[in-house]
Amino acid sequence: MTNKWLVICAIEFGELQIPYLHSLKGLHKMEHTHSLRLRMWSRFALAFFLGCFLYAPTHADAYTQTLTQNHTSVGQTLNFNFTNLPPSSTNISVRVTVFGDYEAIDETASLSVTGSILPVLLQHTGGTPNCSANGHTQTFTIPASSISAAGALSIRATPSRAVSPTECTNLTERITINITYTERATDLTIPSLLGTPAVTTSSATTAAGSSVRFNYSIRNTGVAFTDDFVVNYYYCRQRNTTTCTAIGNQTITTNFTANQTVQFSRTLTLPNTVVRGTGYIRAFVNATGTVKESNTTNNNNWGAFTVNGRPDLRVTALTISPTTDVGPGTTMTVNYAIRNAGNTRAQGTFYLRLYYSTNGTTLTNGLRTVTFNSLDAQTSSPASGTTTTTVTLPSSMTAGSTRYIIAFVDYNNRISEGTANEGNNRRSASFTVSTKPDIQITALNLATSGTVGAGLSEPATFTLINRGQAFSNTITAQFYYCRQNNNTNCVAVGGAFSITGGFNANQSRNFNRTITLPNSVVRGTGYLRLDVDVSNVVAESNENNNTRYDAFTVNARPNLTVSVLNVIETQQAPGANVRVTYQIANTGRVRVENIILRIGYSTTNNGTLSGTYKQDITFSLDALSNSNTATVTVQVSPSATPGSTRYMVGHVDYNNRVYEGSTTNENDNKRSDSFQIIQSDPNLDITNVTVLTTGTVGAGSSIGVRYTIRNRLASFTTNFSVRIYYCSTRTTTSCFALGSAFSVTENFSVNETRTETRTVTLPNSVVYGARYIRVFVDSATNIKETVETDYNNFGTLNITARPDLRVNFISATPTSGE
Structure with missing residues (x-):
């Protein structure tokens, strides 16, 4: 038997015209021009040096062949003999193209088809224009049976005598005929199993490792073929292809004729995947697809048998x-x-x-x-x-x-x-089992009632048992409040307490304690945790079972108030920044977390807070506790009317994230303080004076001075000056001006700040050690200010150069007699 493979070859790379296809094994030679193009990329050149590759046919292929005959004489009959054709499974498409003198009504070509059927007469009518380089094409359909058993098909074309073979000077007058169809392939099936049963065993027990014999037949319902093919064998738990284990294969070398059935038998060994009960041997014919088939969905069959072994x-x-x-x-x-x-x-x-x-x-x-x-x-x-x-x-x-x-x-x-x-x-x-002591907590209960929350006392009972040998040591125990039933987020409740008297082997003792819940309790489920022998005075066989948890419910609620709210400067200009001191109290019996206090500008006492001029502070606070006193800055509305009274309002939990349990508790969350809006002059001050130095600093050194000018109250457009001084002390009485004043010409709006850096040269009077640079703003009082005493500030300067005293000249005059 032979396997059919096509080799497609070309001599050069690029887009190639393939002149013919040639069989490697027993494939007929097609010596006619086939328009088959192959795009071969340059990177394939290393892999296929001769420009060849293999093609393995799978299912039924489309077949095409083209023949051309030149028309050289009047009344000539052209014979198109197609040979070595594979059988067709479909009707055959015949495409006829005439090239030449075909523009007149009587310029036609008569066609006849002969083969395994009676001649079929066809008429090609030609067309215009005369001598068309593209030719004139018509397509006809003839039966698949037109191809003879020997694979031959003859088509005769006879141009009418009105067609002149010498009419056209621009082309060779000719007729081209192309046939196209789908090849008829074979179809392998396993139509029947042989014997009753088809699967036989050689021993009383059929199980993993048993030999079985499978008897079946293979039928070819298609055309004859000579290809070898493979049958795969499987054990299957069910009659399907998804519960199967491969157990062998066999190569079939029999030549099959059309409609031939051949019987086969195969001895197989069952795998260790067999399951007690009904099993199946499955045969899969043409498993690797080497035979070209028209249908591959009918290549399986199953033979049932009984597995009677058992698992152990x-x-x-x-x-x-x-x-x-x-x-x-x-x-x-x-x-x-x-x-x-x-x-x-x-x-x-x-x-x-x-x-x-x-x-x-x-x-x-x-x-x-x-x-x-x-x-x-x-x-x-x-x-x-x-x-x-x-x-x-x-x-x-x-x-x-x-x-x-x-x-x-x-x-x-x-x-x-x-x-x-x-x-x-x-x-x-x-x-x-160990003989060491083993202290265990066998029971723990917190008997709550009524309101349960911080500062309230609840009775607790617990039971201890010693599972090991006796001991006389006094042990220490400790209660904790925990948010979860683990040792994270736990707070000790009360102090550690002693359990005296020791324990006999397997002795159990009951205890009572009163528990006062801590200020850190939160509303909801909490846990009372008890640890015993916390100092590990008893060497136990198990040191990991000395803790127990008991769940209980905290039902108290918080009660938040603003206990302190004070405006520090009670007279403020429109747009000014107001410093506000505040404190929050939680008089309820549960802790609150991530609550927001909003402090904002308002036109009314405890009124609606401005959405623009406000500050939000997020905090958490234990029950029965006050927050630290702190200060925040809030801006006054620039449109505030001078002479009016305005307010800073503090509203804790302004967005109602926490329900406090009653209308009374919800309505005491605000506090306010008033201040007066005044018509104000500007107020300039200096902040953040920083001295910038490099290397050794001494007399004649250039230094940078960076400072921030702030205008707190009213805007202005007047020019003013800034002057920088070297000072040997922090007072203003020991200072030396460094150069001339710097002029500032920019306009300043309310609350505007500007940072500047100036370069100055240190005088010869500098003294080694820590000294000071002082900056004065508007020292000439060009601008009338609300406060005229906050116009200077200082930064520290380190003089690192040291004095170097030398004797530069000495002379001596002799005295009389010397």
């Missing part, structure tokens, strides 16, 4: 840690592995449960359940080693006793293993 689930490994001195309520590490030792798959979900047992047999407490989703025959989980998990042991284990962990696979019998296999699903491991 076992725990093959179980280790625990620790195994000695194990404390009650502690966490234990468990390592386990299971195996399906049976000969069918454990299909579906099943479970392994880890139990605590007092005697190695009784399943006292279920500690953890592990889920498995099926397990193949003769397969372990995990494939190697063990799986690790943890369990929490009961708190009631008796000190010094031997106890057990039992691993029980398929504890609830979801997998049917048969009577013989159901008794081996357990494995156990023992450990020894």
